[in-house]
Amino acid sequence: MKPRPADAIAPPPEGDLQDAPIESVQFVGPTVATVLRSRGVATVGDLLAQRPRRYLDLRGADDWRRVRHAQSGTLISVEGLIEDARWAGNPRARRLSVAMREPRGTTVLRAVFFHAKAGMTSRLSPGMTVRLTGTLKQQPNGPELVQPKVLAPGTRTRAIEPIYAGIGSVAPGTVLRIVTAALERASRWGDPVPPDVARALHLPPPAAALRLLHAPDASVSPAVLVDLAQGRSDAHRRLAFEELLAVSVALERARRSAGGARVFTDETGVAELAGQRLGLTLTGGQREVIATLLGDLASGRPMRRLLVGDVGSGKTAVAIAASLAVLRGGGSVAWLCPTTLVAAQHARTLERGLAGDAGPMAVLLGSTTPRARRQAERVIAEGLVRMVIGTHAILEAGGTPPALDLVVIDEQHRFGVAQRLAMVAGRSPSPHLLVLSATPIPRTLALAQYGDLDLVTLSERPANRQPVTTRLAKPGDRDFVQRTIQRALDAGGRVFVVVPRIDGAPDEEDGPKTGVADAEAWLGEALGRDRVVVLHGRMTAEAQKEALDAFRRGTHPLLIGTTVVEVGLDVPEANLMVILGAEFFGVAQLHQLRGRVGRGGQRAACLLVPEGEDEESNTRLEEVAACADGFVLAERDLARRGAGEWFGERQSGADLTLRFADPVRDVALLAAAREAAARVVAEDPSLASHPTLSRAVHRLLQRGASPVAEEAG
CATH class of the missing domain: 3.40.50.300 (P-loop containing nucleotide triphosphate hydrolases)
Incomplete structure (x- = not known):
């Protein structure tokens, strides 16, 4: 089933490297392709967005003098003769201890492999020559490596080797191999950045950025290598700006095209009603936030709200009250949830909170059978369902009512800009939008990350919640x-x-x-x-x-x-x-x-x-x-680690929209992207004169609307 278009831009013709199917890369056969696609790596663009976790600086690492004299923590990659290999530990946690001698010397290097498989002895038998690559530890009984990489003798190692995470069952070494193959076509990477903007910001060409990211050569300085490892290099800056520009253009076009919204007034006291049905005594903070949302719903302008609250502060009850106002006014509502478990749980809570005001409710999950999906789409299209709840599955065509009045997105850190736009863009009247935070977000970060949303905070804890x-x-x-x-x-x-x-x-x-x-x-x-x-x-x-x-x-x-x-x-x-x-x-x-x-x-x-x-x-x-205060913890954590690392942790593996950019760390780039986007859209609303940028926006929106992995962990 095809994702519903999230923007008025028609799918542009393919031609950039980013759009080439993953099967076009050397070494990617059917089995590997299936695994990669199941993890959201469907194109060469997806593949080259796999950032190395770290880099091994192997310049001079093959010198045995390093083994003898270097400090612990130094990288080495040396060849030698296996003298001894012994097993130790119980069957569930066996470890293999190996001794390797310098080819023309007396130095012995020990290597330890935890949870080693029996087959490792075939690669590390006494008398064999191998190359071991890893981090040196100078122990009292001599130099040692823990969990080193085992390579065949004569293997040529890169001067600087990027280390990738595995993708599903595709091992890190295989990821490196196929990324290297894809990199040979880097010159075909479409450049969405207008040339005058790239010059003004001193951005390197995209091909140069990709090569620096995935294959830094031996001439790079230690400072550049540190910047690469920490995501602060010129390569990251270029690729981050591409994403921020595409996001900014999408938001600018949505802002310019957004019309009015349906008006919903509270005639029946939905706050009290929601509290009674849920068996809750609403806090003063909840009542205040509900009043703010009801004012938005009655304004005739599309609500765009981010509700930030501590864990257990009662955000769900607030969202149910807003949903009641819309449903009692004859409107329709969709809730987008991060996982199947949460969607099922919210469905049970909504059944109590709405108590028939919504009529029949449709629940759409990634696991919904095709037959059940078709039945749900039919009743949704016929207007028989005004309340839909689900995971990414509701982003697909037919997953929401044609006339959608309120969108509630739960656990905001699991979704990105593209998912927000997929739910509200291109609809008339424009739906109201309420985004719920998972945990407290420092105000400075919320304003940078969610600049298109108005912030409202829920800080009071319900009376029945004791600190843990x-x-x-x-x-x-x-x-x-x-x-x-x-x-x-x-x-x-x-x-x-x-x-x-x-x-x-x-x-x-x-x-x-x-x-x-x-x-x-x-x-x-x-x-x-x-x-x-x-x-x-x-x-x-x-x-x-x-x-x-x-x-x-x-x-x-x-x-x-x-x-x-x-x-x-x-x-x-x-x-x-x-x-x-x-x-x-x-x-x-x-x-x-x-x-x-x-x-x-x-x-x-x-x-x-x-x-x-x-x-x-x-x-x-x-x-x-x-x-026990989540807001205090968030502010302290921000002060200790900085904005980029704080937000990177919350977005890791979750927000499919931004892979290189961090709107908080890259605040100056974001400002430049917004300025460029406003100018481009004002001069060329359909992006007809900017086809590569048009493809980048379309790609971003499609990526955000695709149901990749709904569950975590």
Whole structure:
């Protein structure tokens, strides 16, 4: 099913490298292509937007003198003869220890491989010559590498090697290989930036930017390499401006084309009505925000609001009140949710809050069968449904009522500008728009990131919500963790245990070691396997629903999962959150996860369990444990880390619209992009004289409206 056009620009003819299908790249066969497309990498443009996670500076790394004399943390890539290879540890966590000798010397370099597979001995048998690449550690018993890369002897290494994350089951090395192949066609990358703008901003040509990003040559200075690693290079600046210009043009065209909006007045006291139906006593803050939204709905101008509130501040009740005003006035409403679980949960809440005012409700998810989808589209098109709720699936053609009056977008950090425009652009009358924040956003960041929306803040906590008591455990103190969980279960509670990743023990030496299976094996054995259920983003929608239902009923009161539980889940009986590998989560994530417990008014606790003893990480965790105010935490985190890193954490893997740009960090570029967009659109509203820019805008809107991955973790 084709995505519904999100803008009046007709699909332009293809021709830029960005639009070439991923199958056109050397080394991408049918199997790899299927995996890449399932992860949103469908074109060469998608592929070359995969930013290296870091760079290995291997200039001079093949010198054994580095092994002997360099400090810990130095990169090396040396060849030698394997003298010894031994296994140690239990079968579930075996490690391989290897000794490699300098070819014409006496230096011995040890290498350790954790969770090694049995087949590794075929590559590291005594008598074999290999090349090992990794980060040096000078230990008391000699130099050592942990989890190094194993290469064949004679392998030519780049002077500077980019390191990519894997894409699904496509390994990092394969990603490097196909990116390198695609880079050979970099000259075909269409340039959407008008030449006079590029000259004024001193932007490098796009092909040069791509080569610097993906294949920096040996002549680059250490300072440039640092800028590349931190996303501050000229390459990032050029590619970020392309995105900001396309976004700014899309917003400028939407602003110029937006007409009036339908007027909805509150004749029946929707605030009181929503509170009664939901069984809530609305706070003064909720009443004030509802009054503001009702004023917007009655103005005749399209509402464009961002509602920022702390976790558990009652944003959903406010949105339901606004929805009631529209539905009672004969209008139609659509709610866009980040995950299937959240959509299903909101559907249950809306059934209570709307209590028949909406008539039949349509729920559209990525897992909705084609037959059910066709039936839903038919009743929506015939005007028999005025309330639609769903995930990215409602962005597709036929997913919303033809005359749409209010759009509510939940968990704003999961969606970008393109999704907002996909819901409201090109409609007449123009729909009202209410965007709900996931966690508190510092005001300066909100104004930069959401400049097209008016900000309203909900800071008061409902009377029945007690602050969650948060404690920091000692690293690896499993006995204390088990006792804490056991007490909560014995008291009849529900316990979330969240881990950093689905699979434990990644290749990266400094990555989290705890995965879902590891935690399930440990806690299942310690506390009873019949009490445990798991939840993560690789499970089918049906399996996720069954797991969550078992947790809600209490038949399996211990839920082990990834950050798929972060987003909007409401289980009132849950009163303990345990976060393993807590140092691998950002402050906003930790606060959001903590907000999943204590939602039924009972006392609740959160236990932060780090894997290591990094001083900086523990200071951050202690700050989260000591402060329950999300707004205060957000401001402190912003002051400590800076705007770019703060927003980068919230957008990582979520906002498909912006891949290189950060509207907060790149505020000067954003201002230049808005200025250029206003001039271009004023002179050429249809972009007929700017075909490459037209393609960039269309591409951005289509990318934002495509249902890639609905679940996280």
